[in-house]
Amino acid sequence: MNYGKKGLITMLAAMTALTVSLSACSGGNQAEEPTNSPAAGTGNVEEPKDGKIVSSPLTLTYYVQGLGSAAPGIKTQNDIAAYQETEKKTGIHIEFQSPTTGQEKNQFNLLMSSGSYPDVIEWGWNDYPGGGVGAMNSGVIVPLNDYIDKYAPNLSKLLADHPEIKKEVSTDDGRIYAFPFLRADPYLRTYFGLGIRKDWLDKLGLQIPTTIDEWHTVLKALKEGDPNGNGKADEIPLLIKKDTMLNFSNVFLNAWGITSQFYLKDGKVAYGTTQPEFKEFLETMRNWYAEGLIDRDYAATDDKQKDAKWTGGLLAASELAVGGGIGKYMTAMSEKDPDFNLVGAPYPTLKKGDKPVLGQITPIFNSVGAAITSSNKHIEETVKWLDFKYGEEGSMLFNFGIEGKSYEMKDGFPTYTDEIMKNPDGMAFATALGQYAIPFGGPFVQDKRYQEQNVSLPQQKEALSTWMDVENGDWLPTLSLTNDESARLAAIMTDVTTYRDEMFDRFVMGVEPIDNFDTFVKTIEGMGIQEAIDIQQAAYERYLKR
Template sequence: MAEKKRNRTVFTSTVIAVALAAIMAGCSTDSTTKKESTDVPAGTQTPVTADNGKIVSSPLTISYYSQLAASRPSGMMDLNGMEAYKELEKITGIHVDFKHPTNGQETNQFNLMLSSGDYQDVIEWNWNSYPGGGQNALNNGVIIKLNDYIDKYAPNLKKILDGNPGIRKQISTDNGDIYSFPFIRNDPSLQTYFGLALRKDWLNKVQLQVPTTIDEWHTVLKAFKEKDPNGNGKADELPLLINKGNLNWGNYLINAWGIRNDFYIADGKVQHGAVLPAYKEFLTTMRAWYKEGLIDQDYAATDAKQKDAKVTSELVGATDMAIGGGIGKYLAAMKDKNAAFDLVGAPYPTLKKGDKPVLGQQDAIFNGLGAAITKANKHVIETVKWLDYKYGEKGSLLFNFGIEGKSYTLENGYPKYTDDVMKNKDGLAFGVALTKYAIPFGAPLSQDKRYMEQNAALPQQSEALKAWTNTDNRGALPPLSFTSEESSKIASLMTDMKTYNDEMFDKFIMGAEPLENFDKFVEKLNKMGMADAIKIQQAAYDRYLKR
């Protein structure tokens, strides 16, 4: 489930921004209203923390808008059914009236809430998808500035920010405002959950090692195609199943050429790989592999369900996988079907042997997901203290691991999940079983890497994480803030350019468009506004550096 919180690309954020832009236009308030909403009342005494007593002396209910994971135990209709929230209510005295949008309708219902002006007290959302980001949500008077509240009433989050300037930089706007209680992943093993994996048993059969370079990948894929590693006597192996969508952010092959088919940083400047000569080199290699039959000829029409069927039918030699929803899922599915079935994570490839991979999949410490307090909230201080509890030692244990003695036990200070989570008697997957007790993949929270150590407890998973995190990601763009005008402009530009880019990717790979026309492809992207898009990204990046 953690993997699905998945990295929000600039494209995704800006497309949603277009949908919201018209709605946001009517949400502004005057400066007086904003000042009243964001200033801490003078003379207020710092209250006792929740660890020493309840936050409120009499029952208090706050409303809270958040998405409800589809993968959850049956019967859990809202987060009040989770043991961690039941315990939090006992500790703090605050009851939460959760408002969960219908799965698949999250954005539409978020839009309706904003357009109506009838806000919940707290909104948990990926604020990168709001036109102009969190700063514009502040400017429009939807949510309130939190800096002073955090300084006075959120000692746990304040301690994290004071000790980690990099985190403060990421969760702040360009002018230093903090607008939400963030979901924080401050460890590479938490920020990385995705990469390439191969059938290890197939590698053993063809007597080859895990490939590390593009040339080695070609050798392995050719052996998978020609040596019948699935042993059924048929030439039905699909050596490599590529997921076109993940070329934009996972970059599990294109990174070998040192680029992304997306925005990234090179020599301090924003670039987009699609208009560079290295992209043509990448496409040339993919075209050659496709022509040789090393890439699944039907990759473009293969959805997630079909991918699962191909993998579990023992047709796929290599593909992109998530740590839990890929490696873990397939190993579990094939355990009784084929005891020899095995997977191994491969490092992001390079062109030259021994080079360190660049631009692998690694989310930012803060990906925009945060719990913001709206202007409708009449109990801001109490809400701040309630939100802050999760960042403390007890709150962190509660929401990363659940209830001691039920979902975890402490062994020499290490919170170890019980069999009810790890080996659920009803056959529930790890993420589903854990959600009965805790939710270590939402805001507000600082995710504990000991959660991932157990989520990725299989040797194949832990080794894959080591391979996938061994990358040089200095060229990855940090989370950027765009003005409303920039958001609207780049969304308009990238919607058309991405559609064209995707179409041409398939045409180049499948041979429908000769690679000799690559320069015409670049020329058209430039005419569609690539230079303007890069300029907007550069301006936002420059502002980020000055935070």
């Protein structure tokens, strides 16, 4: 966010209305004294005279995931203009190290077991056993509280002004293990939901469905009504991706007031898959599948096949991201089919008029952050360098890039240029912007004004408004687990999740009778799900006392 006087005040006011409704994550709560103090490992620091952090060149090593689909010429983060400008401002050069694409977790685990670490590791720390606390307790990374207080005025002010944010980035014992990537504004925390072809609904005289019964009526009409007009019964009414439905967006299942994971039921932790409502959900999906309303190949459809079904005029509805779904397909089909109109549909309910519950929402802090390792010999300089991104100048750089190139100020609003919004080389918004800024993730505060331009189409703006109109109070917040809790929970849930996912397909495809649901529940109970619930409950109670 922009931390100018007005921007800061606006952000602070908005944050007072936040509802903390987050998915559960791993962490830890074992209290230990920090192994490093602000006086240790800082090197010999002379006060620079030019505003830089260092008076002589300094290189820090920094481990972070690769850039993915970057623009030509962008090979590492050092090719991004925001990092180049940061080096000029601070005098600190960063040597970036990244794992091989597709091998991220394996290579991260190898790095953790090596005992030799780069100066900074930017990662989703829930991947570490015991989370950020586990990494601190094992001596991989250092607690940052004292360093932040002494050397990070921008982040210090943010946390002091926003105790609700500090609660999320702290462990149960009050330690902070990383400079966090923050989605502080509610507008940034929802970006996923159901999408449907509005032009096909209009052609068949149908309204956007809001209940499970309405969805059944609409899907049947889309299957039988030949909305693509080719005279063939080739339309696919609905494509569901199991991993998305069960592990991320909660579409359709939310109508029964549950998730397939851990959530809060009457203020206590429950596991949705073993609830009676999950049986009703499975029965509905089974009936839809038997009627041909769900893509017969849903379990084997990958992202490229999904793209082909959308752009091939075959698919009527699926779960979608606002940018990589609605925006992508609207742009791809603008010339091929000018009538193509893809809109967001509400998270469904069972009863007409009820407010949807348990939609997609991401945490303010989801464990992704830049941690300083125990190998770092320049902690003071590193903290100051990281804190630069939380100030106004750094925030503008990493959210918007370079003024006059990637954005221009118009009436006080940082407006992306045509090079970003209408790239002459045909680059997508994210790819074009990635040459200058990296607002998609990193140790800083994501700015709402980035997302407002990322979702520039009316269909995207309306979808976000629709998907955000959900009561999300029963999602678990981000929790911290002890090392033992984390290890035991992982052991239990690996088996439970594998079994659940396998049985989902068997139930939906009709291989397993719905009458066997009670046996399914007993099997999960035998795997130790009550112990897992107890672990989450204990962590939740600790969270409430933070």
